[in-house]
Amino acid sequence: MSIIHTLSDVVALAPTADAPNWDAPPASPPGMETILPEWVGWAKYVAIGAGILGLIACGIMMMVGRRNRSHLSAEGASGLLWVLGGLSVVTLAAGVVPAIVT
Template identity: 55%
Template structure:
């Protein structure tokens, strides 16, 4: 196994490093369609976040008396809902920034 690793290492050393690295490009006609899909996914994520915050509020209201565990679950759920909304809304800008799109 080490013999194979040595050969691979030698091949990498011999390569001059001028490998093509083109930026991503959508196929013709697909860029608008994919943009629509991303917009729909973000809309669904925002609506799911709104419903999630409403359900957390309901859990906190119902769990106020003699169901403190339910109220605590609702309160801790707020953090997860906000984190999920943040990830979904920042994905469109973060991924192209990281991968140079």
């Protein structure tokens, strides 16, 4: 028997310690079970309110910029994409992040 086989057998017979569970499910710290979901709800509420105000602002820019201010109208139209993109990220965040992490 070669020395590599002998070392392999010795390593296989050596006692092993319990490995830590690196793939444990997320757990909230004590006392945060109700606080964090409330904060997430407030953040989503503020983000949706800001999105509504953003869409209104883009619409006003497009209306005001219609005559002799085409640059302002173009800024309002391009702002629509940014507002809708931001709202999409906020809306999808609660579903995407847990899917990636777990």
